[in-house]
Amino acid sequence: xxxxxxxxxxxxxxxxxxxxxxxxxxxxxxxxxxxxxxxxxxxxxxxxxxxxxxxxxxxxxxxxxxxxxxxxxxxxxxxxxxxxxxxxxxxxxxxxxxxxxxxxxxxxxxxxxxxxxxxxxxxxxxxxxxxxxxxxxxxxxxxxxxxxxxxxxxxxxxxxxxxxxxxxxxxxxxxxxxxxxxxxxxxxxxxxxxxxxxxxxxxxxxxxxxxxxxxxxxxxxxxxxxxxxxxxxxxxxxxxxxxxxxxxxxxx
Ligand code: APR
Numbered sequence: 247x248x249x250x251x252x253x254x255x256x257x258x259x260x261x262x263x264x265x266x267x268x269x270x271x272x273x274x275x276x277x278x279x280x281x282x283x284x285x286x287x288x289x290x291x292x293x294x295x296x297x298x299x300x301x302x303x304x305x306x307x308x309x310x311x312x313x314x315x316x317x318x319x320x321x322x323x324x325x326x327x328x329x330x331x332x333x334x335x336x337x338x339x340x341x342x343x344x345x346x347x348x349x350x351x352x353x354x355x356x357x358x359x360x361x362x363x364x365x366x367x368x369x370x371x372x373x374x375x376x377x378x379x380x381x382x383x384x385x386x387x388x389x390x391x392x393x394x395x396x397x398x399x400x401x402x403x404x405x406x407x408x409x410x411x412x413x414x415x416x417x418x419x420x421x422x423x424x425x426x427x428x429x430x431x432x433x434x435x436x437x438x439x440x441x442x443x444x445x446x447x448x449x450x451x452x453x454x455x456x457x458x459x460x461x462x463x464x465x466x467x468x469x470x471x472x473x474x475x476x477x478x479x480x481x482x483x484x485x486x487x488x489x490x491x492x493x494x495x496x497x498x
Contacts, residue, residue: 252488255438255464255479256495262436262462263343267334268452270350272441272467276486277325277355279318283443290314300415304377308407312398315410319371322352327359330440330485333493335360340496346434348427350442350449352412365423365430367449373411380404384411384420424448431456440466440485444473453477 259265271281282295293314297303304311327335338345338361347356347364352371356364376385380403387408390399399408413419427449431437437456444450450472453463457476465477466488474480481488 251479251481252491252495255481256492258436258462258464258479259337259341259438259492260496262434264430264434264436265337265341265343265345266430266434266437266452266456266461267337267345267347268349268437268439268442268449269334269347269356270440270442270449272443273330273334273349273485274325274328274351274353274355275441276328276330276484277353279321279325279351279353279355281443290317296415299412301377301417304407304409304414308398308409312409313396315371315412316396319410322354322371325353325355327355328486330489331355331359331361333485333489334440336493337489337496338363340493346430348430348449348452350446352410365427367413367419367423367427369410369412369420371410371412374399374408375411376401376404376406377409378404378406380406386411419448427452428455431461432459434461436462436464438464438466439473439477440489442467442471442473443469444471 275281298311298314347361349356349366350368352369374387374390376387379385380401390408401408431452432455434456437453439453453473453476457463463477464479465473466481466485468483
């Protein structure tokens with residue numbers, strides 16, 4: 247990639263006071279966490295993630311969905327932040343304005359890279375909650391006894407099933423997280439959108455909201471997405487490659 251679009255993106259970022267970084271699965275892909283829209287390998291190859299990540303799938307077959315999340319949790323535990331996560335954390339610390347990361351990712355790779363100001367729109371895969379939300383949404387469960395046979399555990403309050411504390415297809419987002427994300431999107435001068443397909447609402451609406459309120463949208467993605475037409479700068483490539491280049495220009 248020539249320096250020109252990167253330089254332009256960095257100039258926009260440098261002069262901004264309020265920056266929102268919106269991230270998706272593409273950022274964690276280079277750490278070995280598969281996105282939902284690519285074929286899975288090995289044992290899980292015959293399943294469609296979009297069919298597994300639903301309350302209907304969990305009700306129909308809790309063991310299958312629990313096992314799939316245990317597999318994904320293992321991938322996340324073994325994964326390390328990549329150059330893209332590290333560059334975004336640098337941006338937060340380098341910039342004199344406000345930099346807020348809004349992520350759709352349920353892993354903690356941004357935090358492990360050093361990002362401090364972050365909203366998780368779709369929950370946290372390392373946490374669990376009661377499927378019945380017996381004490382209100384979310385009924386978080388801090389410690390659970392996993393049976394030796396790996397069966398999904400039961401809620402200590404109501405005896406119902408325990409599930410991962412993530413947002414599934416067809417479910418609402420945590421109210422505080424989405425409200426803060428909407429407010430920050432309306433208020434920012436620059437929104438940097440990285441590694442998201444822009445297909446899943448309401449997160450996909452945030453760049454549009456930002457643009458409608460006068461923000462400049464910068465997109466980093468190797469593919470064209472529904473966000474591309476509203477992006478003032480589109481950087482075609484991977485986050486692990488392009489974000490460190492942007493930081494190098496910013497620091498120069
Ligand atoms: N760098 C940047 N972008 C990448 C890279 C990379 N290395 N690799 C892939 N991408 C892009 C893809 O081109 C795609 O546009 O990342 C995007 C990933 O798309 P999705 O898998 O749809 O991820 P995301 O947009 O985060 O999905 C939103 O839907 O899958 C559910 O709940 C899940 O939070 C997720 C939500």
